[in-house]
Amino acid sequence: MKEYKIYRILLGEETAHSSDDNISDFQSARELLEIQPEPGIVLLDGLKGKKTSDRLKVFWELVELRESVEFCCAPIYLSRTMQQIDILVDGITGNIEERLPEAISILEKSVRISRDKLQDNHNLRMLAFMYVRGEEYSLSPVCSPFSQWIYSYPHMALLLDSSTKASKILRPEDLSGLERLRSFRFDTEMIMALRAVSFLEDHGYIAQDALVDRVRKCPKCNTGHLNYVDICPNCGSIDFNKKLMIHCFTCGHVAPDSDFRKNMSFVCPKCNTVLRHLGSDYDHPLESHECNNCGSKFIEPDVKADCLFCKTRSVPSDLTVVNIYSYKLSEKGSAAVRTGTMQMEVQLFDGRNNLKFNYFCSIVEWMREYRKRYSDEIFTMIGIKFSNLYEVETSVGEELYNKIMDEIIFRIRSMVRTTDITTSSAPDTFWILLPRTIFDNSKILAERIEQLNNMLEMKSENKIEITAKCFQIPTDESDMSAEKYLELFAEQL
Numbered sequence: 001m002k003e004y005k006i007y008r009i010l011l012g013e014e015t016a017h018s019s020d021d022n023i024s025d026f027q028s029a030r031e032l033l034e035i036q037p038e039p040g041i042v043l044l045d046g047l048k049g050k051k052t053s054d055r056l057k058v059f060w061e062l063v064e065l066r067e068s069v070e071f072c073c074a075p076i077y078l079s080r081t082m083q084q085i086d087i088l089v090d091g092i093t094g095n096i097e098e099r100l101p102e103a104i105s106i107l108e109k110s111v112r113i114s115r116d117k118l119q120d121n122h123n124l125r126m127l128a129f130m131y132v133r134g135e136e137y138s139l140s141p142v143c144s145p146f147s148q149w150i151y152s153y154p155h156m157a158l159l160l161d162s163s164t165k166a167s168k169i170l171r172p173e174d175l176s177g178l179e180r181l182r183s184f185r186f187d188t189e190m191i192m193a194l195r196a197v198s199f200l201e202d203h204g205y206i207a208q209d210a211l212v213d214r215v216r217k218c219p220k221c222n223t224g225h226l227n228y229v230d231i232c233p234n235c236g237s238i239d240f241n242k243k244l245m246i247h248c249f250t251c252g253h254v255a256p257d258s259d260f261r262k263n264m265s266f267v268c269p270k271c272n273t274v275l276r277h278l279g280s281d282y283d284h285p286l287e288s289h290e291c292n293n294c295g296s297k298f299i300e301p302d303v304k305a306d307c308l309f310c311k312t313r314s315v316p317s318d319l320t321v322v323n324i325y326s327y328k329l330s331e332k333g334s335a336a337v338r339t340g341t342m343q344m345e346v347q348l349f350d351g352r353n354n355l356k357f358n359y360f361c362s363i364v365e366w367m368r369e370y371r372k373r374y375s376d377e378i379f380t381m382i383g384i385k386f387s388n389l390y391e392v393e394t395s396v397g398e399e400l401y402n403k404i405m406d407e408i409i410f411r412i413r414s415m416v417r418t419t420d421i422t423t424s425s426a427p428d429t430f431w432i433l434l435p436r437t438i439f440d441n442s443k444i445l446a447e448r449i450e451q452l453n454n455m456l457e458m459k460s461e462n463k464i465e466i467t468a469k470c471f472q473i474p475t476d477e478s479d480m481s482a483e484k485y486l487e488l489f490a491e492q493l
């Protein structure tokens with residue numbers, strides 16, 4: 001077995017782990033990273049972690065380690081348990097020897113991963129983090145009741161690209177107390193981690209393991225701090241009481257029993273009948289609540305959910321239901337780590353006319369407005385989608401796959417005119433905007449693209465499938481955004 005280094009980051013005097021010849025000590029993560037360390041195990045030691053400032057210190061060391069290519073997936077331990085930090089590390093140990101088997105197994109699996117590929121790809125880093133922790137590793141959500149995200153994946157939040165991380169700008173030294181608290185809660189990153197996890201799930205790189213919880217969120221602001229209020233179904237007031245009601249059989253009057261009491265007997269306040277026998281003179285109706293605001297009587301109050309953040313009141317059935325899962329790395333995710341590529345991404349278009357998706361949508365919207373004024377300014381769009389890419393790649397091998405894809409890409413590119421504009425809305429979905437082109441002509445082009453399917457004679461079971469369809473935004477359209485149209489069109493691909 002290969003010997004691995006054990007690096008201890010000593011943040012103070014209060015060590016919980018004894019010094020050892022096998023352990024090299026450093027004052028900070030930065031000092032450790034400066035020596036360009038070989039792969040190893042990291043132990044954070046020296047602080048008791050009772051004070052928030054101590055925990056913050058440990059937290060920032062962790063951020064620095066996970067940001068680095070060297071330690072983004074490495075086994076990291078704390079020498080003492082620390083509130084809020086525990087969940088971010090691989091474990092707590094006062095004796096690193098005890099954790100060596102698992103730590104070494106993590107390091108051994110890391111050997112197969114190309115560090116360069118991890119550099120600017122946080123998705124791949126997240127997959128690699130799971131991969132090196134073995135097949136049994138399950139990415140668990142962590143609940144933080146006072147946060148706006150409620151459940152997130154803090155391990156993943158630490159692995160986001162540094163350029164997209166708000167925490168990078170908010171170093172602890174330059175923050176006042178309040179901002180420190182904010183940055184420690186790591187909110188922006190937690191929300192981004194949620195998005196990243198759902199991206200990985202949507203693309204099949206990770207798979208649901210267990211359903212951990214279900215939360216409901218405000219449909220307007222998407223936060224989950226809701227106050228369920230019961231209200232009068234008639235006027236909406238929250239001011240009502242549960243009362244014992246009496247129903248007079250003679251006249252049908254319904255009122256609280258206090259209204260019927262007269263001396264020692266029950267007398268209907270409306271028809272003056274003396275009510276003697278329950279069942280023959282009167283009964284207790286199902287209505288057992290009376291509103292103090294409008295006086296109406298009802299069986300059950302209505303229940304509404306008030307958002308504590310944005311104050312929107314919703315019917316419970318309108319709340320956004322979110323299932324919270326733990327995840328395992330899928331076969332596809334594991335392959336992505338081993339090959340260092342997220343296979344589904346296709347670089348179909350490049351160059352000047354290939355726009356970011358939101359710019360493309362703005363142009364479509366501009367052309368739509370232009371067409372309103374000049375009705376002969378028609379334009380059409382072609383959507384292209386690739387299917388089975390990953391499957392084909394695994395069955396025919398990377399080399400042949402790349403050859404095939406290069407050929408397809410070359411042919412499609414050659415069909416695109418210099419005045420056409422292109423974009424991509426997903427790693428496998430592309431759009432061409434064809435100005436001054438009637439539907440029938442772009443239909444011919446779409447058909448020619450689909451004919452490439454026949455060119456792909458492959459011996460494997462799986463076949464790359466290219467779908468190309470022509471679309472037009474209706475001239476009598478409402479206010480629907482271009483993005484929404486493309487979303488609808490994409491469903492037809």
Ligand SMILES: [Zn+2]
Pocket residue numbers: 218219220221222223307308309310311312
């Ligand atoms: Zn809200």
Ligand SMILES: [Zn+2]
Pocket residue numbers: 232233234235236237291292293294295296
């Ligand atoms: Zn009322």
Ligand SMILES: [Zn+2]
Pocket residue numbers: 248249250251252253268269270271272273
């Ligand atoms: Zn009566």
